[in-house]
Amino acid sequence: MRFLALLCALALAGCAEPLPEDVTQLTYASPYPPSHPFSMADQRWMDWVEEESDGRIDIRPIWSGTLLSSDMSMEELRHGVADIGLITPIYARGGSHLLRIQTGFYSGADSIETQVGVYRCLESRIPQIAEELEGLKVMAVQGGLLPGILTRGRPVKSLDDIRGLRLRAPTELLPVLGNLGADPVNLPMADVYSALAKGVIDGVVAPPDTFRALHLAEIADYYFALRVPRGAYPARAIGEARWNSLEPWQRELLERSIPVWEAALTDEIEASEQAGRDAAEGKITYFEPTDEEQRLFDDLYLRDGEANARALARFDIDGLTAFETARASLVERDQVKCGGN
Numbered sequence: 001m002r003f004l005a006l007l008c009a010l011a012l013a014g015c016a017e018p019l020p021e022d023v024t025q026l027t028y029a030s031p032y033p034p035s036h037p038f039s040m041a042d043q044r045w046m047d048w049v050e051e052e053s054d055g056r057i058d059i060r061p062i063w064s065g066t067l068l069s070s071d072m073s074m075e076e077l078r079h080g081v082a083d084i085g086l087i088t089p090i091y092a093r094g095g096s097h098l099l100r101i102q103t104g105f106y107s108g109a110d111s112i113e114t115q116v117g118v119y120r121c122l123e124s125r126i127p128q129i130a131e132e133l134e135g136l137k138v139m140a141v142q143g144g145l146l147p148g149i150l151t152r153g154r155p156v157k158s159l160d161d162i163r164g165l166r167l168r169a170p171t172e173l174l175p176v177l178g179n180l181g182a183d184p185v186n187l188p189m190a191d192v193y194s195a196l197a198k199g200v201i202d203g204v205v206a207p208p209d210t211f212r213a214l215h216l217a218e219i220a221d222y223y224f225a226l227r228v229p230r231g232a233y234p235a236r237a238i239g240e241a242r243w244n245s246l247e248p249w250q251r252e253l254l255e256r257s258i259p260v261w262e263a264a265l266t267d268e269i270e271a272s273e274q275a276g277r278d279a280a281e282g283k284i285t286y287f288e289p290t291d292e293e294q295r296l297f298d299d300l301y302l303r304d305g306e307a308n309a310r311a312l313a314r315f316d317i318d319g320l321t322a323f324e325t326a327r328a329s330l331v332e333r334d335q336v337k338c339g340g341n
Contacts, residue, residue: 024250025058026242029067029082031190036213037272038086038142039063041264042236045140048260053253059084070188077239078135084238089132090170091188096132097315098322103231104172104305105326107298109336112232112266115143117336119232121329124338126322133234137243139254140261142235144207145273149224150216150284151203152196156224157287159297168192168204173228175304176297177205189214196220209272212279223280226289229301236261 019025028046032039039061046059068076073087074096089099102122109115119141123129149156149167156162163181170186177184187195189210195201197219204216205228211217243251289297305323312319331337 019058023056023058024246025060026083026238027060027062027067029062029085031065031068031070031073031086031088031188033064034061037209037268038265041261041268042086044264044268045257045261049253049257052257053250057250057253065190070190074133074136074237077237078241080239080242083242084139084236087136087235087237088188089233091186097312098126098128098317098319099132099233100171101308101312101319102129102322102326103170103233104229104301104308105323106231106330107229107302107305108330109143109229109231110146110227112143112145112269114330114336115230115232116141116262116266117338118326118329119143119234121336121338122322122326125325126318128317128322133237135240136234136237137240138234138237139258140234140236140265141232142262142265142269143232144230144269145209146230147205147207147228148226149203149228150206150210150220151222151224152199152220154202155222155285155287156203158289159226159293161224165202166200168195168201168206170205170230172231172305172308173205173301175308176300179300179304192216193219207273208276208280209269211276211284213272213276217276217280217283220284222287223284224287224289226297227294229298235265 028042030039030042034043042061046061049057049059062082067082068085070088071091071093073085074089074092076082077085077087089096090103092100106115106118109118149162151165154165159180162177164183166183166185167177168187169177169184174184174186185201192204193214193216196204196216206216309319309323329336329338
């Protein structure tokens with residue numbers, strides 16, 4: 001099916017009118033539809049690039065997973081399936097061990113700006129990150145809203161109610177939820193709607209923006225507003241071969257576009273929270289954890305984050321240094337200082 005979709009996309013591209021000789025076209029691929037907040041930020045970036053280049057760089061978007069998959073996007077970009085794309089190292093099948101685990105080092109990073117700041121510290125201090133991104137030029141780092149636990153059919157009113165639930169969660173939370181008695185699984189967010197609707201999973205660790213962006217308010221019933229820490233990760237990239245093929249002025253312009261893209265992502269993600277809550281009005285029942293439960297969860301999160309970091313030694317990765325770097329960078333809540341030797 002993916003092969004047929006790719007053939008159709010290439011056929012459509014062949015039918016397009018030829019571009020002027022002085023215009024370079026770059027394809028951009030995403031697993032999300034154009035209405036998703038991520039995609040709205042992507043479109044803002046495209047508009048900026050096209051305007052800043054006086055139309056000499058043309059970005060052609062291909063939405064809804066036609067070209068890139070969630071779990072193989074990094075490898076697909078390395079092989080030129082698309083020029084630029086949304087990447088999800090947290091879902092990658094292999095080769096991104098630290099990128100997956102480091103998202104569990106961010107307790108206390110309560111804003112997107114802080115999350116991105118912590119990641120930038122790790123990026124500048126930990127060589128393994130560049131090794132796992134070999135073959136790619138990162139175009140944007142993305143943080144996100146703090147998630148809670150969204151369930152269907154069975155409410156979670158306390159940490160005890162998590163026991164026995166099959167919950168979709170990111171990699172770094174699997175041990176934490178397992179220690180609370182859940183049966184956690186990791187699957188791409190694009191697959192959550194169907195899995196939840198069919199009863200394959202009982203719920204998902206997700207922020208309120210997904211109520212609207214992924215239409216989860218249509219099929220879910222309850223939201224436990226536990227403040228689950230979340231990290232930043234490289235989320236947009238261009239294949240290195242395609243990057244090197246560009247003219248110097250084009251690379252310089254795209255370098256300048258990185259903060260533009262990251263700012264657009266922050267804007268759209270933050271705006272999407274209220275839109276999600278509005279979409280869930282009258283459909284989702286909310287429950288709040290006690291302060292004691294929140295502290296207990298935070299302690300478990302950090303304990304398991306450090307354990308996950310130490311476990312990377314089996315891949316010859318110094319995860320503990322990465323963990324300590326991330327924790328040291330959070331000098332105060334919502335403040336980042338990337339110092340050290």
